[in-house]
Amino acid sequence: MNSAGIILNGTSDNILPKDDFIICADGGMRHALNIKVNCVIGDFDSYDVSSLPSNISIIKHKIEKTETDGELALRYAIKCGYSDINIYAALGDRIDHTLGNLALLAIANKLGANAKILTSTVTILYANNHLNIETKKGTIVSIIPFAGVAKITDSSGLKYPLENLCLSPFSSRGISNIALDDHISINVVEGSVFLFLNHL
Numbered sequence: 001m002n003s004a005g006i007i008l009n010g011t012s013d014n015i016l017p018k019d020d021f022i023i024c025a026d027g028g029m030r031h032a033l034n035i036k037v038n039c040v041i042g043d044f045d046s047y048d049v050s051s052l053p054s055n056i057s058i059i060k061h062k063i064e065k066t067e068t069d070g071e072l073a074l075r076y077a078i079k080c081g082y083s084d085i086n087i088y089a090a091l092g093d094r095i096d097h098t099l100g101n102l103a104l105l106a107i108a109n110k111l112g113a114n115a116k117i118l119t120s121t122v123t124i125l126y127a128n129n130h131l132n133i134e135t136k137k138g139t140i141v142s143i144i145p146f147a148g149v150a151k152i153t154d155s156s157g158l159k160y161p162l163e164n165l166c167l168s169p170f171s172s173r174g175i176s177n178i179a180l181d182d183h184i185s186i187n188v189v190e191g192s193v194f195l196f197l198n199h200l
Contacts, residue, residue, distance in 0.1 A: 004082035006073045007032050008101060009046055010092030013120040019086055023077055025069035031089050041076055042069030068097075074104050078113050085115040090124075102194060106146060109192075121199055128192035132185045140198040141184065143167065143174035150191030157184035167193065 005019030009027030017035060024032050026042030029049070040049055041059040046069075049058050061072060070090070077085050085108060090101040101117065105126035108115035117124040125133065126146070135141070141158065145167040155162040159178040167174050174193070186195075 002082075003084040003086055004077040004080070006070065006077060006085060006087045007035075007037075008070050008073075008087065008089045010089040010094070010097065010101065012089040015088055015118060015120055017086065017088055021077070021080065021082060023073045025073040028069075028073075028089055039076070041073050068100055070101055070104055071107060074108060074115065075111070078108070078111050083113045085113055087115060087117045088119075090117045091119060102146075105194070106192065123197040123199070125195040125197070126192065127186065127188050127195060129189075130185065130187045131195070132183065133195070133197070134183055135179050135197050136199075137179055137181055139179040141177045141179055142196040142198065143177065143186065144194045144196070145169050145174070146192045146194055148191050150193045151189050152193070153187045153189050155184070155186045157181045158186075162186060167191075 002020035004021040004023060005017035007024045007028035009025060012031040022035060022037045024037050024040045026044055027046030029040050029047045037056050039057040039059060040052065043061050043063040043065065045063055052058065074085065087104060091098050102124065105115050105117065109126055109128060148169065150167045152162045152165045152167065157180055159180055
């Protein structure tokens with residue numbers, strides 16, 4: 001199965017998704033006017049879908065719901081059989097939305113899928129076990145614990161090795177490491193982390 005792309009309603013930096021199946025979460029449609037979209041999903045309080053062509057599937061939800069449009073899109077992509085998911089326009093001025101969008105990576109992991117957030121300046125991943133990452137030498141790598149303390153037993157390819165390290169949410173210890181090669185890895189044995197690969 002190939003990848004699904006989810007376009008959210010955050011800030012877009014004009015990255016063109018190359019995924020096989022594109023889902024827009026409500027207002028994410030405004031970032032996709034020149035992209036082949038397969039489905040738009042949400043409560044449509046941010047975008048009027050009445051003028052969309054008939055070949056785009058529209059899935060409408062009530063405004064009073066317990067998930068964001070982004071989570072609905074993620075769950076729909078997984079329901080359609082996609083286990084590799086790229087998320088676009090996830091960051092922006094609404095910090096609460098940004099934090100909620102970061103949590104989508106953990107939700108995907110819990111549901112058995114691999115998801116990442118992509119922008120032109122950063123790739124964001126989630127890890128709760130061993131993770132191998134292809135990157136570029138010199139990439140600034142920040143590792144932030146999620147929802148509590150995270151323990152990393154070992155790493156490779158980083159300027160500042162992570163060995164038997166406990167990362168606390170009350171510390172900035174994991175900020176701004178550096179990739180020494182085109183491949184890095186970390187081994188998370190307790191808790192979970194977000195990895196921010198800041199592109200040069």
